[in-house]
Structures are given as structure tokens and as C-alpha cells.
Amino acid sequence: MIKKIGQCNSLQVLKDAKLSRTSQRVAVLDMLINAERPLTVIQIFRNINFHQKIHKVTIYRILSSFVAKDIARGIPTDEGINYYEMACRHNPVHAHFYCKSCKKMFCLDPATSSRAIELFADLNGFKIEALSLNITGVCSNCNKGGSL
Amino acid sequence: MIKKIGQCNSLQVLKDAKLSRTSQRVAVLDMLINAERPLTVIQIFRNINFHQKIHKVTIYRILSSFVAKDIARGIPTDEGINYYEMACRHNPVHAHFYCKSCKKMFCLDPATSSRAIELFADLNGFKIEALSLNITGVCSNCNKGGSL
DNA sequence: ATAATAAATGCAATTAAATTGCAATTATTA
């Protein structure tokens, strides 16, 4: 499991991506930048709306715009829920672990992840747009009754 | 990409799993056994209902029972749709390629897949229940205008 | 073979994530 290291400046990220600077986008982006794990739309919605009111649909649209601009990436679970994380240079594509118990998603070691990903580098004729390696199970905290 | 080799007998599979033998279960199971790629509920529904009437909800429930008994496994896509394939001894867990264009899912080489999967074998304290390695993109057929 | 019991199915209604249309608001640019 890794911890986020690299930090980005949300205003700079938006400027580079040529996305207009709205308070909603800044709020969502700051949340992604500071998150220590991928977040769902609902998690972002709840956290932001503690202080600021943003419509849920807006968060869907903001995240879609981030994904389109390669600012963020979406990680779908077995259970059909999308988690989002930064897709900046500090955070290359990597594998994830999803805990069915606490519903948290953990980022897995990027070195091991990239070794796995490289194995599928040449699927001749097939154009690869995204690769996801997801493990589902129960996290160590939940295993020892941590969710109580 | 691989082709299905191993065959199973649907009646025997149901008996071994202690699932009662209904015409609906036999139809769904035969379809999975003979499929050359994973199928969605809708695909199964359409194919079966060409000759036999089965309610869509029944297919959902049948597939859930198959997954619970490890007869089949579900493979979710980026787009939130579940594909199903046999989970018998002839078909170990492996990676998949999902074509966004034609919506077909392809099974990838199980040898390469298992090498990738082994890399994540020991996540200490984390109980692994499922592992999925999914690549999304455009298949070779669609790449050369095959979907036209 | 028949009756009793248990399981599976069909149908309608529901859930929940995600998407869309459109009017109102906000940001960018000239």
C-alpha cells in the first residue's frame, strides 16, 4: 500500500488543462489532491457539502471533465461504483484493493503494478485505452474487526 | 486471446453444485459452456428468448447462484456492465479485454494473466477474494473498421 | 405414482449510479 506523496496545485492544474476555474472544480480537485485514497462521487459530495453546497450532478460532470483531461482517472469496483483519484505524473496507473467491508479503496504498490501491466503491453492490433487491475476482498483493518 | 477448449456437462455441473435442474438453468449454463467469450445478462436473455421464454430477472438470479457456487464468474467493465463466463477448472481466472466499440469482451492469455496475478499474491493481512485485470480499448476488428 | 415440502420463476415495483435537457448563473474575453 502506498501513501500519496506528490502534491499538485489545483489552480495550476486547471489552468494547464484549460478548464475554467470555478469554486466547485477547485473544491473537487483539492479533495482529490489531498485524498489518501480514491474517492467516490458520494464521498466527495458529502465531504464538500459539509461546508459548501455543490449539486451531486455537478460532481459527476466535474469528474468526467477531469477524466477527459487526464487530470483524474476512474476506478470501477466489482460492485459497480466508481472511485476517482489523481492521474498526475506523481500517480501513475497502478493496481487497487477494494474492501467489501469498509468500502475503502487502497492503492497498491506502483512498482509491482507496472510489472503486471507491462505483461500486457503488446496485444497486437488491440488499442489499449485503459488498464485496471483490481483486487476485491477484506482489508487488514476489517479482518481484525476494525470496522466495529 | 484464447479460445474455449474444455467442455462441461451442464446437468453434471448442476448436480455437483447441488442446484436444482430447471430448464432455465440448463439453458443459461449451456450458453455459458458453449460461449466463446463472456456474455452479459442481456446477451444471454436475447439468445435464449429466441427459442425459449425466460424472464430477465431469472437470468440475473441464475447467474448469481452460479457465481455463489463458483460455476461462473462475473467480469465487470469500465462501463458498469457485468459479463459472465464459466469458472470451471478448464477456465482459470485470467485477464480480459473489453472493446468499447463492439462491446465484446475477449479472454486474454491465461499464462500471462496468472503471472500478473501472482505478483499480488501476498498482500499481508488483506484477504483476497477476487482479482480482475481488465483492459479497455478497441479490438483489432473494430480498429480496421470491422464494426461497420 | 402421489402428496408434501422446498426451491425457483414471473411479474411488478423499486433501487441507485449515472446521464440528459434546459433555464439560470458564473466565468472568460473582447
Next chain:
DNA sequence: TAATAATTGCAATTTAATTGCATTTATTAT
């Protein structure tokens, strides 16, 4: 500061999947 373009809020919709319940079908015991 005004004009233009983009974004947001809200309501309605879409769609995969799930649930409750009455009916039908399969399994089991007699």
C-alpha cells in the same frame, strides 16, 4: 463593462440490478 461562452442547479430520465410476493416447478418422502 458588456458580450459571449462555459458551467451549474434542478428535475426528469436512463439503465443495470435488486426485491417482495404470488404462482409454478422441482425435489423428497410416503
